[in-house]
Amino acid sequence: MSIPKDLTFLSDSAKMMDESLRAMSGGEVGMELYGSGELVPAGEILENVSSGAIPAGWTFLGQWGGTIPVAQIAATPFGAGPEQLAAWLHVGGGLEIIQRGFDEVNVKVLACHVTNPEPGGWFNKEINSVEDFNGLKMRMSGVGARVLNEFGASAQFLPAGEIYLALERGRIDASEFSLPIIDKDLGFNQIAKYYYYPGWHQPGSIDVLLINMDVWNGMSDAERAMYDAACQQALQWTLAYAPSAQTPQIEEFEAGGTEVKRFPDDVLMKLRETTEKVLEEEAAKDALYGEAYNSMKEFVASSGRWTSLQTLPE
Incomplete structure (x- = not known):
C-alpha cells in the first residue's frame, strides 16, 4: 500500500475488500496487506507490480500521472464529484480508457475506492488573493499542482508518511491530503493554523488496486x-460512509484552535479559469488523457438536464 496500513478510511476499504474476498472464497482468496514502505517504498509500487516483484499494490491512481499520463484523471480540478466519478468509471467507460494506459506496463487496474471532495488544504497563512500563492511551497498532487504553479507556487507530490515532517521542518508551507478524518490521523492540525475549503483541486478522487497482469x-x-x-x-462503502463522518471532525479541529475558512470567491474563479487552460494543455499533450478527460466531461454533461429538472428548492 502507498499509505500507512492503519490510516483511517483509506486503508479501511482495502481491509474490507480483503474480508469480502475471504468470506466469498471460504478463506482461499484474500490479500496480505503491507503498509507504505513495509514491502516496497510508496513511490516504487507501480514498477514492482509491473515487473511482478510484488503481485499487487493499493494506491492513489493519480500518483502515477508522471509515468502514465491518463492516471492524472484520478483527480480533476473542478471536475466530477464522487458519485459522477464512480459512475463514469464503471458505467461510462472510464475504467476501460484508463486500463489502456496500464496495459503498456502489464498491470490490471481495479477502481475500488472513490474519495469524497477533499478540503482545499492546511495553511499557515491566510489566502485572500491568488497572489498569496506566489512563492508558496505546497504538497499537492496531480493537475491541481500544475494549476497552483501557474500562480507562482511550488507544488509537488509527497507520500503520506513524509508530509508531517516536511511541514514541521518548513520544507513546505502548506499541504492538502485527504478528508478531515484522515488528516486528523496525520496530525496536520498540530502544525497548521488554517483549514481551507472547498477542495477545488479534488472534488472526487480514485484509489486503485493494481494487479500484475500475469497474476x-x-x-x-x-x-x-x-x-x-x-x-x-x-x-460503494466509500461513497456511503464519508459524508456524515466529516462534520464532527471539523468541529473537533475548531475546538482545538483550527480556523476553518473558505477561499474567497474571486480566488476560486481565477483558479477555475486557469484550471480550464491547464486541463486543455494536458489533454493536447497526451491523446489517451485527452480521451479520458473529454469522456468524463461528456458523461457528466449528459446528466445535466436530468439533474436540473430534479433539483428541489432549498
Whole structure:
C-alpha cells in the first residue's frame, strides 16, 4: 500500500475488500496487506507490480500521472464529484480508457475506492488573493499542482508518511491530503493554523488496486469475479460512509484552535479559469488523457438536464 496500513478510511476499504474476498472464497482468496514502505517504498509500487516483484499494490491512481499520463484523471480540478466519478468509471467507460494506459506496463487496474471532495488544504497563512500563492511551497498532487504553479507556487507530490515532517521542518508551507478524518490521523492540525475549503483541486478522487497482469490472467474466472465484486462493495462503502463522518471532525479541529475558512470567491474563479487552460494543455499533450478527460466531461454533461429538472428548492 502507498499509505500507512492503519490510516483511517483509506486503508479501511482495502481491509474490507480483503474480508469480502475471504468470506466469498471460504478463506482461499484474500490479500496480505503491507503498509507504505513495509514491502516496497510508496513511490516504487507501480514498477514492482509491473515487473511482478510484488503481485499487487493499493494506491492513489493519480500518483502515477508522471509515468502514465491518463492516471492524472484520478483527480480533476473542478471536475466530477464522487458519485459522477464512480459512475463514469464503471458505467461510462472510464475504467476501460484508463486500463489502456496500464496495459503498456502489464498491470490490471481495479477502481475500488472513490474519495469524497477533499478540503482545499492546511495553511499557515491566510489566502485572500491568488497572489498569496506566489512563492508558496505546497504538497499537492496531480493537475491541481500544475494549476497552483501557474500562480507562482511550488507544488509537488509527497507520500503520506513524509508530509508531517516536511511541514514541521518548513520544507513546505502548506499541504492538502485527504478528508478531515484522515488528516486528523496525520496530525496536520498540530502544525497548521488554517483549514481551507472547498477542495477545488479534488472534488472526487480514485484509489486503485493494481494487479500484475500475469497474476490477473492466472486467476480462475471465479477468482476474478470475486475481486470485481469485493472491489465494488468497497467502492460503494466509500461513497456511503464519508459524508456524515466529516462534520464532527471539523468541529473537533475548531475546538482545538483550527480556523476553518473558505477561499474567497474571486480566488476560486481565477483558479477555475486557469484550471480550464491547464486541463486543455494536458489533454493536447497526451491523446489517451485527452480521451479520458473529454469522456468524463461528456458523461457528466449528459446528466445535466436530468439533474436540473430534479433539483428541489432549498
